[in-house]
Amino acid sequence: MVGYQQSGIRSHAAHTGEIDRKALTRRFGTSTFSLRVPRFGDFERWRATRIDHSRFLAPAFGEAGRTWAELNTPAAWIEKYVTDRRLSRRGLSFPHLLFESSHTDAAGPRVAGEVNISRVDGLSQAGELSVWCTPSVHQSEVTGWAGHVVVLEAFTRANPLRWVIAPVAVDNPRPAKGLGLAGFEKTARLRRQRNYDGSPTDHNLWVCENTSRNRIRLQELMENA
Numbered sequence: 001m002v003g004y005q006q007s008g009i010r011s012h013a014a015h016t017g018e019i020d021r022k023a024l025t026r027r028f029g030t031s032t033f034s035l036r037v038p039r040f041g042d043f044e045r046w047r048a049t050r051i052d053h054s055r056f057l058a059p060a061f062g063e064a065g066r067t068w069a070e071l072n073t074p075a076a077w078i079e080k081y082v083t084d085r086r087l088s089r090r091g092l093s094f095p096h097l098l099f100e101s102s103h104t105d106a107a108g109p110r111v112a113g114e115v116n117i118s119r120v121d122g123l124s125q126a127g128e129l130s131v132w133c134t135p136s137v138h139q140s141e142v143t144g145w146a147g148h149v150v151v152l153e154a155f156t157r158a159n160p161l162r163w164v165i166a167p168v169a170v171d172n173p174r175p176a177k178g179l180g181l182a183g184f185e186k187t188a189r190l191r192r193q194r195n196y197d198g199s200p201t202d203h204n205l206w207v208c209e210n211t212s213r214n215r216i217r218l219q220e221l222m223e224n225a
Contacts, residue, residue: 026145026225028138031102033112035146038084038097042111043077046097049111053134059197060172061132084116091159092120098133098146112142115150117164126163127154131175144178145225151182152218155210162210167203169196179206182221183214 025034038046050057050072058068070076087093098113113133120127129151133143154161166184168175176186184206192200208214 023149023222026142028141028145028225030104031100031138033142033146034099034101034109035096035115035149036099037088038081038095040081042097043074043081045109045111046077047072049113049134056135057132060169062195062198064195064198084118087118087120092122092127093118094120094127094150094154096146096150098142100134112136113146115146117150117154117161120161124163125161126165127161129164129166140178141225144182145222147178148182148218148222148225151208152215152222155215155218160210164208164210166206166208167193168206170202170204171196176204176206179208182208183217184208 024036025032027033051069054068061071062068063071084093084095088095094117096115097111098115099109100112101109113131116130117127118130129147131143131147133139133146136142151164154164164184166175166179167190168179170189180186185208186204187207188205190203190205193203195201196203
């Protein structure tokens with residue numbers, strides 16, 4: 001996402017929607033992280049990571065009426081993959097998988113997270129950001145960088161989103177600092193908006209508008225990660 005001049009910031013993508021592929025890869029510590037669109041054959045690595053980190057992920061990403069194991073079956077992956085692919089073609093979803101590779105990992109890159117903008121409303125041109133990243137010493141840095149890349153991409157594509165929203169459970173305060181840094185503003189509290197850890201929970205609604213100021217901020221954060 002680099003290339004054109006705007007207030008001294010390189011940002012070709014902010015006008016054209018073109019993405020510098022180098023922007024989708026970043027090194028943190030001894031690992032290299034990369035973002036790409038999911039492929040059908042990613043199931044085994046996706047499932048292995050989600051099962052290994054079920055205690056960390058299930059509270060925020062579980063569903064009422066379905067166990068965590070049921071949400072990570074081959075059938076669940078096919079449903080997710082086909083739905084994401086269909087909605088992505090219509091500009092209503094922007095799914096990404098996050099991969100981590102290290103010279104010490106003989107098995108090759110592993111899935112380290114997901115960064116999605118989904119539930120895009122065609123009328124308001126607003127989409128909902130969802131991010132998870134496996135626990136590590138660099139988790140906050142990786143999560144921030146990946147989120148900045150995907151939100152900036154959504155703001156600079158051919159048909160850009162006007163808003164990106166992020167409902168965050170009040171019992172999950174970790175994302176607040178990063179969202180505020182990236183230009184999101186806390187605008188409302190949604191009472192019992194959705195389940196968190198199996199119970200209906202209040203969520204704070206964070207909103208980021210597609211403005212020149214926010215695009216520049218995202219660009220700077222992404223480049224300086």
